[in-house]
Amino acid sequence: xxxxxxxxxxxxxxxxxxxxxxxxxxxxxxxxxxxxxxxxxxxxxxxxxxxxxxxxxxxxxxxxxxxxxxxxxxxxxxxxxxxxxxxxxxxxxxxxxxxxxxxxxxxxxxxxxxx
Amino acid sequence: xxxxxxxxxxxxxxxxxxxxxxxxxxxxxxxxxxxxxxxxxxxxxxxxxxxxxxxxxxxxxxxxxxxxxxxxxxxxxxxxxxxxxxxxxxxxxxxxxxxxxxxxxxxxxxxxx
Numbered sequence: 584x585x586x587x588x589x590x591x592x593x594x595x596x597x598x599x600x601x602x603x604x605x606x607x608x609x610x611x612x613x614x615x616x617x618x619x620x621x622x623x624x625x626x627x628x629x630x631x632x633x634x635x636x637x638x639x640x641x642x643x644x645x646x647x648x649x650x651x652x653x654x655x656x657x658x659x660x661x662x663x664x665x666x667x668x669x670x671x672x673x674x675x676x677x678x679x680x681x682x683x684x685x686x687x688x689x690x691x692x693x694x695x696x697x698x
Numbered sequence: 699x700x701x702x703x704x705x706x707x708x709x710x711x712x713x714x715x716x717x718x719x720x721x722x723x724x725x726x727x728x729x730x731x732x733x734x735x736x737x738x739x740x741x742x743x744x745x746x747x748x749x750x751x752x753x754x755x756x757x758x759x760x761x762x763x764x765x766x767x768x769x770x771x772x773x774x775x776x777x778x779x780x781x782x783x784x785x786x787x788x789x790x791x792x793x794x795x796x797x798x799x800x801x802x803x804x805x806x807x808x809x810x811x
Contacts, residue, residue, distance in 0.1 A: 592738065615797050625804065626802035626804050626805055627741075627790075627802045629800075634796070677797070679796060680754075681748070682752055682754070683728075683746075683749065684796045686731065686790070688733075689740055690738060690739055
C-alpha cells in the first residue's frame, strides 16, 4: 500500500517566489513525517520533521511544513526561493511494522529555479 | 564525523556477476536500511535491520541478500546481477524510536551490463 504520495513530479519557480510542495500520506496511526532534500550526486539530508505538538514545524534553510490531519497532508513551504534550493525533495513517513520502524519515501519532487 | 560510509562509490558489473555493497555507521544507531533509487520512483526499501541480529524484507527484496554483521555494519549482496539492478543504492541508519530521522550514505552507483 502506498504510504506517501507526492503528486508533482517536478515544479519550476522563479527565484524569490514562494514555494509549496505537496505531500499526502496514508497511515492509520499517528504519523511520523519528514521532508528530506537531495542535491545532485548526494545523499539525503533532513529538512524538518513532525511527530506531535504544533502542526507548523520549522526546518533548516528557511523551510516550514504544516501537518493537516483532516487532509492527510504535510506540505512543505518556503516564502522566497533561492537558486540554491534547486534539488529533489522527498516526503517520508516512519511506519511501524514488525520489530521496528521502516522509513517509506514518496517518489520525490524535483524543484527547478529560474532566474 | 564519518556518519554513514558506503563502499564502493561506483561499480560496473557484467550480468551474472556477484558483488557486495558495504555500509558502516559510527553513530551507534540500532536500525539500518538499504534503498535503491531509480528515476521517478523515489527511494524503495530493499531490506532493513531494525536492530542487530534481525533483518526483514522491504518493498523490493528479490535478487538481494543482506547481512547485519554487527551493530555498525550492514552489507547488501547481489548474487547474480541483472540489468534491472542498475540503480543508485543508498544505505541509511537511524535510532529505533519512530520520531528519529534517517542518516544517509553518499550512495553507490551500480551499472549492470
